[in-house]
Amino acid sequence: MFYRLSGVHHANYVSDSRIFKVPADRNLTAFIFLIGLAAPFIIPSLYLNSYMLPWLIWTAAALGLNLVTGWAGQLHLGYAAVMAVGAYSSIHAARFGVPWEFALIIGGLTSSVIGSLFAFAALRVKGLYLALTTLAMQFVMDWVLTHSPAISGGSHASLQSPTLALLGQEITTDTGFYYVAFGWCVLVTIFMLNLKRTGLGRALVAVREKDFAAAILGVNSFYYKILAFATSSFIAGVSGALLVATFFFLAAPEQFSVAVSIQVLAMVIVGGLGSIIGSYFGVALILLVPGIVNGLVVTLSDGLGMQIDVETLAHIPNAVYGALIVIILLIEPLGLGKLYGNIRDYLMVWPFDQFKK
Amino acid sequence: MDWVFLSELAINGALTGLLYSLFAIGLVLIYKASSVPNLAQGGLTMVGAYVVLALARDVGLPLWLAIPLAAVVMFGLGFGIERVALRRLAGRPVVMILMLTLGLDIFLRGTTLAIWGGTSRSMELGVSYDPLFFDDIFISRIHLVGAGVALALFVAFMLFFRTRTGIKLRAIADDYMASWSVGISVERGVGLSWALASVVAVAAGVIWGEIQGVDQALSLLLLKGLTVAVLGGLDSILGAVIAGIILGVVENVVSDFLDPLVGGGSRELIVAAVLILTVMIRPHGLFGRHDIERV
Numbered sequence: 247m248f249y250r251l252s253g254v255h256h257a258n259y260v261s262d263s264r265i266f267k268v269p270a271d272r273n274l275t276a277f278i279f280l281i282g283l284a285a286p287f288i289i290p291s292l293y294l295n296s297y298m299l300p301w302l303i304w305t306a307a308a309l310g311l312n313l314v315t316g317w318a319g320q321l322h323l324g325y326a327a328v329m330a331v332g333a334y335s336s337i338h339a340a341r342f343g344v345p346w347e348f349a350l351i352i353g354g355l356t357s358s359v360i361g362s363l364f365a366f367a368a369l370r371v372k373g374l375y376l377a378l379t380t381l382a383m384q385f386v387m388d389w390v391l392t393h394s395p396a397i398s399g400g401s402h403a404s405l406q407s408p409t410l411a412l413l414g415q416e417i418t419t420d421t422g423f424y425y426v427a428f429g430w431c432v433l434v435t436i437f438m439l440n441l442k443r444t445g446l447g448r449a450l451v452a453v454r455e456k457d458f459a460a461a462i463l464g465v466n467s468f469y470y471k472i473l474a475f476a477t478s479s480f481i482a483g484v485s486g487a488l489l490v491a492t493f494f495f496l497a498a499p500e501q502f503s504v505a506v507s508i509q510v511l512a513m514v515i516v517g518g519l520g521s522i523i524g525s526y527f528g529v530a531l532i533l534l535v536p537g538i539v540n541g542l543v544v545t546l547s548d549g550l551g552m553q554i555d556v557e558t559l560a561h562i563p564n565a566v567y568g569a570l571i572v573i574i575l576l577i578e579p580l581g582l583g584k585l586y587g588n589i590r591d592y593l594m595v596w597p598f599d600q601f602k603k
Numbered sequence: 604m605d606w607v608f609l610s611e612l613a614i615n616g617a618l619t620g621l622l623y624s625l626f627a628i629g630l631v632l633i634y635k636a637s638s639v640p641n642l643a644q645g646g647l648t649m650v651g652a653y654v655v656l657a658l659a660r661d662v663g664l665p666l667w668l669a670i671p672l673a674a675v676v677m678f679g680l681g682f683g684i685e686r687v688a689l690r691r692l693a694g695r696p697v698v699m700i701l702m703l704t705l706g707l708d709i710f711l712r713g714t715t716l717a718i719w720g721g722t723s724r725s726m727e728l729g730v731s732y733d734p735l736f737f738d739d740i741f742i743s744r745i746h747l748v749g750a751g752v753a754l755a756l757f758v759a760f761m762l763f764f765r766t767r768t769g770i771k772l773r774a775i776a777d778d779y780m781a782s783w784s785v786g787i788s789v790e791r792g793v794g795l796s797w798a799l800a801s802v803v804a805v806a807a808g809v810i811w812g813e814i815q816g817v818d819q820a821l822s823l824l825l826l827k828g829l830t831v832a833v834l835g836g837l838d839s840i841l842g843a844v845i846a847g848i849i850l851g852v853v854e855n856v857v858s859d860f861l862d863p864l865v866g867g868g869s870r871e872l873i874v875a876a877v878l879i880l881t882v883m884i885r886p887h888g889l890f891g892r893h894d895i896e897r898v
Contacts, residue, residue, distance in 0.1 A: 321698055367882070373697045374640050375882050378829060382878040385826060389872045393865060508705055515702040561717035568710025572688060575703050579695050 254591070263443050270590065270598070282428055286421040295420045301529055302424075302431040303489050308513040308525045309434050310481030315511070316520035317447065318474035319454025320368045321377040325482055325510050327387035328364070330502030332357035332483020333490045334397055337497055340408045346491070347412060353487040354480040361479020365472045372457070384504050391499045398499055405497040407490050423492040430488055434481055438522050450474055512567075516574045517581050524583020531582065535570060536563035611740045612855045618742065620851020621750035622814075626807045626828035627835070627843040628756060629800035635776045635838040636796035639689060640697075642704040642829075645822030646711030647801055651677050652808030652817045653715050656724055666728065670809060674802045681801030685794040693793075712822055723818035726809060749810035756806060757844050764840075772796060776838060826871075830878040836891020846889060850877060 256262040266272035286294055311325050336353025340346055367379040391398050399405030410417045410426065417426060441447040449470050452460040457467040490497045509532060517528020540563045547554045578585050626648060633641040641647075654676055658669035688707065692700055730748055734741040763769045774782040775792040783789050811821055831850050835842025854873050861869040887893040 315698065321701070367879070371882055371886050374701070375833075375886050377698075377701055378640075378833060379879055379882045381826070382830075382875040382882075385871055385875040386879075389868070389875070393868065508709075512702060512706065515699065519698070555720070557720045557722075558717045561713050561721065563713075565710055565713030565717050568706050568708070568713055571706025572703060572710060575699060575706065576688060576691050579692060579699050 265439050265443065268590070268594065270594070279432070282432075285428075286424055291420045294424050297534060299420075299424055299427045300489075300493055301533055302427040303485055303493065304510070304513065304529045304533060305526050306427075306431045306434040307482055307485035307489075308510055308517065308529050309438050309522065310478040310485065311510050312514050312517075312520065312522070312525050313438065313441070313450075313481070314474045314478040315514055316518075317441070317450040317454060318471060319450075320365075320471060320474065321373065322364065322380050322475075322478075323377050323504075323507050323511060324364060324380040324384035324387065325478075326502040326504070326506035327384045328357050328361040328479045328482040329486030329489070329506075330387065330391060330497075330499070331360045331486075332479075333486035333497050333502070334391070334405070336483070336487035337405055337407050337490060338397075340491075341405075346410055350484050350487050354483040357479040357483025357486070358476045361482065362472055362476045364479075365475035368471050368475065369468060381504070381507075384507050388499060388503060391502070399497070407495050407497060410491045417492075426492055427488060430484065434485075435522060446470075446473070512571050515581060516571060518583030519581065521581060521583025521587075523586055524581050527582035527586065531570060531574070532567065536566045539563065539566045607739045609856065612859055613852050614740060614742060615746065616852040616855030617848045618746040618750045618851070619855065620831075620847040620849065621753040621844070622746065622807075622810060622847075623824070623827050623831045623850060624844045624847025625749065625753040625756065625803070625810060626824050627831040627847060628753070628760065628840055629803040629807065630828055630832040631835070631837060631840050631843045632760070632796050632800045632803065634832070635840075636772050637689070637693075637775075637793040639700055640704065640829075640837070641797075641800065642701060642825065643684075643707040643711060644800065644804060644828060645825035646708040646715075647677070647681070647804035648808045648811065648824060649817075649819070649821040650680070650711050650715050650808075651801065651805035652726070652812040652821055653719050655805065655809055655812075656726065656817055657719065660724075670805065674805045677801040677805050678798045681798035682794045684801075685797040689793070689797070690790060708822065708825075712819065716819060721819060723816035723820075725816055726812040728809070728813045730813065745810070745813050749814070752806055752810060753844070753847070756803060757840060760840050768795070826878075827874055830874050830881070832888075833878060834881045834888055836888030838892055839888070839890035842888055842890035850874070853877065 254267050256267070261267070266275065281288070285298060289298060307325075307329060311322060314320050314322050332353035334353075335356040336346075336349040339349040339352045344352065364380055364383060367383070368376055371379065410423070412426065415422075417423060441450075449460070449465045452463065452465050453467045453470050453474075457471075460470075461467050486502065490501070494501060513528040513532045514525060515528070516531055517526070518524030540559065543554065543562055544559065574582065626644065629644050629647070630641055633639055633644075651673060655666075655669050655673040658664050658672055659666050662669075664672065684707065688703060689700070692703055728745070728748075730745045732744070734743055735747065736742075764773055771782070771787050772792050772795065774785075774787055775789050779789060782792075807824070808817075808821060811824060815821070827850070831847045832843055834850060835844070835846030854870055854877075857873050858869045861873070865872075881888065
């Protein structure tokens with residue numbers, strides 16, 4: 247018999263406000279958390295550094311964008327610019343001699359302030375027009391960044407990041423970098439998991455569904471929109487700073503271009519709007535699959551004895567990346583998070599329901 | 604103040620602006636019929652230019668035959684994109700449709716470059732590079748040709764919207780549900796608008812390819828095209844033409860004053876500023892329809 251649950255429904259407020267609605271989710275999370283902790287001892291350092299670390303930091307960033315786009319329903323095509331603000335301000339602070347803990351917070355706060363500017367566009371328009379305005383703001387930010395040597399670091403437009411040091415410990419090893427990224431990602435995830443259960447989260451959802459209707463119910467949509475932008479920008483700023491401090495080691499304007507904004511939005515939407523586990527999946531898919539496909543193409547062509555143009559190879563990941571976005575949206579517009587939910591609900595009905603009884 | 608120089612800037616700006624309109628007409632056609640912001644128009648333009656080149660160079664057809672053939676190919680591609688991708692997302696929130704067109708854009712660009720390579724190619728339309736002189740004012744010939752094409756397309760679409768099919772498209776643009784209920788095939792109408800926008804993309808691709816070479820940079824016209832479309836009102840073709848002229852003049856004249864102050868490259872900034880100001884002051888643009896939202 248093929249049947250599945252229509253969704254997870256609750257009979258009382260206590261069960262409705264649990265972090266994990268389903269025990270399986272809690273167990274899975276604990277398991278993944280343990281794997282994450284043990285990762286440096288399991289995974290070879292090359293993979294740890296070039297796959298796991300960017301995955302975690304981009305996930306934290308994507309969760310920030312999910313807050314503003316998935317929860318508060320405000321389109322944001324200038325997220326990379328906000329990340330750039332955080333990255334540049336905390337690296338300048340660190341170079342100035344501010345301890346890294348404070349430099350990161352400074353980066354986050356500066357991002358919050360600049361990112362709230364985007365919110366003023368959100369107060370006037372929404373939907374498509376908001377997307378276009380934030381896109382234009384991204385271009386303005388890019389322009390400011392590349393045209394002011396004082397920010398971008400002189401004629402080469404690159405800024406060396408000082409050695410990361412937290413709590414008096416200099417962090418130089420791959421393992422150390424990994425744990426910093428892991429810690430930040432866990433923090434953001436815990437924040438986002440709890441957001442759903444608070445009044446703030448419910449207000450944001452009300453604003454998303456219909457801001458006029460929310461206003462009639464007494465939710466100050468002006469205040470919550472700004473709050474959403476400021477919070478997500480804080481997360482963006484710190485993520486941007488950590489990305490440079492642990493992964494790139496060198497800040498350059500191209501790392502935060504329009505294409506990157508689109509990429510983060512793609513991660514969030516492919517993962518599923520408003521879905522936390524979805525953001526993890528989405529980032530993994532967008533970040534890793536194009537490279538993997540390219541590797542496959544190379545092995546296949548070598549195996550078949552075919553010669554593929556270098557230029558063709560260079561552009562295949564891009565084509566795959568675009569195709570992934572289109573295909574996932576066509577299969578399940580609500581993203582990978584929804585697919586995961588469907589599979590989980592199905593399993594809860596069929597094999598695992600039998601064990602419970 | 605040098606009036607000759609200023610009018611030269613303004614005239615050439617207006618001509619360039621009409622070329623932006625050429626691009627923006629494609630955006631407007633699709634938005635008008637289906638309220639979908641087509642962020643893949645840059646990718647389509649690029650594909651259009653590459654298809655023309657593929658027919659002309661790789662197959663060896665003369666250009667006068669290659670361009671109409673490419674238009675036919677792109678007509679089919681536009682129909683196909685609507686049928687395969689856009690139709691399945693009809694009625695979904697705008698964020699998903701935006702993302703879909705962005706994904707299409709990335710896919711079209713990646714595929715085109717994977718097939719034909721990223722090195723810049725020239726279109727070689729055969730238009731002379733010698734500028735025309737009117738008194739002391741230089742005018743580039745290719746810009747003049749492009750502006751002519753843009754105006755011709757504008758007139759053609761104005762006439763088209765008076766034909767039976769055109770009236771159906773206008774009805775769809777006005778009200779989806781109502782046109783459905785009187786028996787207009789909305790799907791076919793929206794598909795047709797995508798196909799027409801793809802044909803416009805061929806025209807834009809050929810002209811812009813002649814001006815700046817056929818390469819990835821063609822898709823960067825998107826920001827300018829969007830700005831023109833929004834300034835004119837997203838659902839007005841007349842608006843796109845007029846806004847194109849305005850943007851072209853403003854960009855050319857203001858950047859001439861601003862460039863020495865900020866050290867060059869202020870064009871992008873001006874375009875972005877025009878887009879932000881338009882949305883802040885008059886989101887529905889100069890000639891667009893102002894929709895009132897119900898709670």
